[in-house]
Amino acid sequence: MNDALPLRIFLASPGDTRDERAAVRACVDEHNSRRERETNMTYEVIGWEQTRGTARRPQESINELIAESHFLIALFKGSWGSEPGSPWGYTSGTEEELFTALLELGEAERPMRDIWVAFLDHASPNERIEQLRKQMSERHSMMYETIANIQELKIKLAQRLETWEALGGAKVVRRISLLPSSGKDVLSAANLRLNGEKLVELGQAELGQSSLEKAAALGGPTEHLAYARFLARHGDFDGARDLTQKAIDTFVDGGSSLYTPPAAEAFAAQAGVLRLQGRDDDAIGRLLHALTLIDGQRDQYAMKVSCQILDQLGLARQATGDLESARRDFEDALRFRREFHQDLDLCQSLVNLARLEVRAGNLQRAAEYSDEASELLRRVPPTALSANAEVLAAQVRLRLGRAEEGLSNAKRALSLNKKIASRRGQAISLLLLAQCCRAIGENDDAKEYAYACRELNGIMKDERGASKAQWILDELQR
Incomplete structure (x- = not known):
């Protein structure tokens, strides 16, 4: 049979x-x-x-x-x-x-x-x-x-x-060149976006940015959001926010396309930029609105987007000190991901819950969550989540007094963030490396990492990040 x-x-x-x-x-x-x-x-x-x-x-x-x-x-x-x-x-x-x-x-x-x-x-x-x-x-x-x-x-x-x-077996990717009757070259825009994302993944950030920029100029919301993600990782928050608004305007103007997962993703993307700017209360409002656009939709795509929004919502609420609501958001996302067998995305839930346990002071539980996430993510190609999991593992080990173990996690995090061209991730990794080296008495290396961190934060105009690096340098000079 x-x-x-x-x-x-x-x-x-x-x-x-x-x-x-x-x-x-x-x-x-x-x-x-x-x-x-x-x-x-x-x-x-x-x-x-x-x-x-x-x-x-x-x-x-x-x-x-x-x-x-x-x-x-x-x-x-x-x-x-x-x-x-x-x-x-x-x-x-x-x-x-x-x-x-x-x-x-x-x-x-x-x-x-x-x-x-x-x-x-x-x-x-x-x-x-x-x-x-x-x-x-x-x-x-x-x-x-x-x-x-x-x-x-x-x-x-x-x-x-x-x-x-x-x-019927393995997928063979095929990129087709064909114009729709509107004359909008949606296929070329998509190909440029995919090429740009792959180049960034391979560490060719400059070439990747060029492709993503061309894709955004030629394409629609998907291309706008892809380039916005690149700019946000690179520290250009104003440029990223403008692109997310351009994507949102497409759905708002489209009317009947508003209550869809892609529209919800656009609002969530803008919330992500607001969070990077420290505007968590504004981000919470955007995210709650995004959830209403897909309320009651239970297909795989809608549930995947819902979980991603719950991730961001929990992080924003955690930043404002509302830990109880944040835990509920993270646990809801974890439950949905188990129900819909979104196995790789479980790692995001593990990372989020680990961070919450750190905030609550449950460091051993946080270590268990972060170690499970890191273990799973080392089996797949590098992503921003892979880098975040390594950062978290290093932070937890540093707090547990195991800075020498955390040093290897921080080095992996720096390497991963370089591969995906995330300046902000590199700055965080450099700060962690400085902290770990200082904790184990390797002061020369700590100074080198702290200087690099301060310089990178200066380029991104992140005063808070630069001040953290400067504090380490001041402490090392005493």
Whole structure:
């Protein structure tokens, strides 16, 4: 008996392809029946019919289904389709579905494996269909077929299904160049963003910034927030806040796109910048508003964003001294992450709870949380969370009187923050290294780290950070 989960095919098409949609479903059913004794790989066709009623723009729910799909089939005949009210300028729902899938195809962590477009024979197809076919013939001819009738559709789709069996395993990222009817180059913007983020991750901060800046100029909220994160890590808080506001304005102006996880992320991103500026009360207001935008939404994406907002909310409340509320926020996030199996994100909850235990004076419990987080994160590529976990482990060991052990954590934190181009993280790591070295009597090294910390905080205009480094230097000179 075949108990493997089927691969999902999202079927996108305007309203004039009813017979062709039925033919696609029949063809997939026939393929599954024919192959059931030879392979455990089956397909499941889904479409807009699987979405539930929502107060949001309906297309947002459809796009979430695409985010969970492995393949997309788009059918075009005579009609282009109705305008979906998209803030990105798409002129039909089917076009938005196609480009949503193309974006997913370029993301390594998304399940989308391949896309197939069928242009069905029609006496006078919409002009936009002709423009799309011309573009694809010039750039991506392997991704489409011209179909004369339903019988040919079933034959060519059957061949495609057999080809897709080989793509059911590991994801191969593909970056596609194609313009939507609006002329907004959303795919190039996404490619620039992904390249920029990867360059920053590889320690090429200058090249990464260049790509992120170009992406923000060309793209939409996702690109604006990506560049804002870079600027915030680099100490340019004003530039980061301006970009988060630009992203927020897109959702506010879009109206029906406001009650969505991406809109909530934009408000949360601005709250993150406010927190870096020391404006925690203002950040709490932004974060509470962000949660209302996705209240009651229980899909994976919405819950992931909710947990990230709860993380920030707990940190902001902790900064204002409201430890009881902060603990509740962190524990809620941890519970949701366990329920929705967001395993890697559990590390963020562990780090947050460890910091809270430090604040409460429960250092041994804090060490247990931070050690578990560090252990898990050393198995994955470096991220800001990896650096934060190492910083926390060093801080806890320093307070426990185990500064020599904390020194190795602080060195790892500095290396990680250099790799991800976080100036603020580097400054914190340098301060920790100075503190650990001073505690174990390595005063020359402590001075060197403290000088570097003071200089870096001066560049970022962080007077508080610079004063902490200066205090160590003053103490070492006594």
